[in-house]
Amino acid sequence: MEKTIMAIEQVAGVLKLFGDKTRLAMISLLAHNECCVCEFVEIFQMSQPAISQHLRKLKDSGLVKERRSGQWMFFSLNKENEAYPLIRSLLPHVPDQKERLEALEAEGLRMSCCD
Amino acid sequence: MEKTIMAIEQVAGVLKLFGDKTRLAMISLLAHNECCVCEFVEIFQMSQPAISQHLRKLKDSGLVKERRSGQWMFFSLNKENEAYPLIRSLLPHVPDQKERLEALEAEGLRMSCCD
DNA sequence: TAATTATATAAGCATATAATTATATGCTCA
DNA sequence: TGAGCATATAATTATATGCTTATATAATTA
Numbered sequence: 001m002e003k004t005i006m007a008i009e010q011v012a013g014v015l016k017l018f019g020d021k022t023r024l025a026m027i028s029l030l031a032h033n034e035c036c037v038c039e040f041v042e043i044f045q046m047s048q049p050a051i052s053q054h055l056r057k058l059k060d061s062g063l064v065k066e067r068r069s070g071q072w073m074f075f076s077l078n079k080e081n082e083a084y085p086l087i088r089s090l091l092p093h094v095p096d097q098k099e100r101l102e103a104l105e106a107e108g109l110r111m112s113c114c115d
Numbered sequence: 116m117e118k119t120i121m122a123i124e125q126v127a128g129v130l131k132l133f134g135d136k137t138r139l140a141m142i143s144l145l146a147h148n149e150c151c152v153c154e155f156v157e158i159f160q161m162s163q164p165a166i167s168q169h170l171r172k173l174k175d176s177g178l179v180k181e182r183r184s185g186q187w188m189f190f191s192l193n194k195e196n197e198a199y200p201l202i203r204s205l206l207p208h209v210p211d212q213k214e215r216l217e218a219l220e221a222e223g224l225r226m227s228c229c230d
Numbered sequence: 231t232a233a234t235t236a237t238a239t240a241a242g243c244a245t246a247t248a249a250t251t252a253t254a255t256g257c258t259c260a
Numbered sequence: 261t262g263a264g265c266a267t268a269t270a271a272t273t274a275t276a277t278g279c280t281t282a283t284a285t286a287a288t289t290a
Contacts, residue, residue: 008143008210012136015205019131020278021124028123037237050279052238071236071287089204090130095123114236135248152267165249167268186257186266229266 002085014083017061018090022046023054027077027087028097030064034076035101038113043100063087072114117200129198132176133205137161138169142192142202143212145179149191150216153228158215178202187229 006014018024022044029035029043040051055075058064065078078084104110121129133139137159144150144158155166170190173179180193193199219225 003207006208006210008136008140008212011209012134012139015130015139016134019127019134021127022278024127024130025123047280048237049239049281053278056238068287073237086205086208089208090201092118093121093201093204094126095121097123137248162250163267164251164269168248171268183257188267 002088006082006086010083011086014061014063014086017057017063020054023058024094025097025100026054026058027063028091028094029101030075030077031087031091032098033101034067034074036072036074036114038072039101039104039110042104042113117203121197121201125198126201129176129178129201132172132178135169138173139209140212140215141169141173142178143206143209144216145190145192146202146206147213148216149182149189151187151189151229153187154216154219154225157219157228 018027025044026035026040037048037051037055040046040055041048044051055064055066058075059066061083062081063078063083064075067074067076077087101110133142140159141150141155152163152166152170155161155170156163159166170179170181173190174181176198177196178193178198179190182189182191192202216225
């Protein structure tokens with residue numbers, strides 16, 4: 001597992017970014033799945049603007065990238081980012097969030113809200 | 116390197132705690148040294164109350180313990196804490212702070228402010 | 231082209247955070 | 261015991277954060 005060479009301010013910035021349980025769960029989900037805004041709205045039961053604002057912070061950090069597909073925006077991890085190795089070190093300590101995605105699928109929402 | 120079994124809220128709480136560059140540098144120093152308040156005041160060039168307040172947050176988290184020796188309070192990492200493995204995963208990504216301690220020693224302050 | 235859907239942005243508000251200043255506590259030593 | 265030093269706490273203030281509501285933008289479909 002590679003090591004980062006970031007200034008301490010940068011490291012603190014990344015930790016602050018994930019010192020929020022919504023964004024922490026988001027990055028955990030994005031580690032293994034590409035997700036769209038509407039899925040996050042369902043999973044976290046939060047308003048669409050609140051979700052968009054969290055995603056913007058993630059995007060601004062460069063750790064997450066977005067891809068438009070029609071009217072949907074899909075988000076995924078940017079493994080090229082210099083803080084990615086730090087994220088990799090963090091993720092094993094975050095409880096798996098995939099059940100939340102699976103719950104969506106079970107409800108038939110995962111592939112219905114945006115496809 | 117052991118894995119933590121913390122709730123996501125707890126993990127986010129720890130990351131928020133270290134999403135501050137002063138506390139992040141503190142924990143990095145404490146990983147290898149026992150330090151007293153006056154040393155931190157010198158190293159970070161911050162007011163004593165500001166330093167005490169940061170140390171209190173670290174202590175409240177359980178990740179740092181204190182030991183009184185005369186009029187001085189010495190702080191060190193509490194390796195028994197359940198979040199310690201997370202800290203261990205984080206620390207390799209934090210630039211080494213030991214030069215700051217060495218600078219103190221060079222000035223003859225490390226062993227003069229509290230001994 | 232108008233209505234609809236998905237998402238983004240802006241403004242406002244309540245709460246949290248980190249510093250400062252002032253004061254309190256606790257230990258040491260004359 | 262009282263002065264002095266190290267540290268802690270409290271009150272205050274300035275700024276940051278995260279949410280809400282309202283509105284804007286962009287793509288889709290009728």
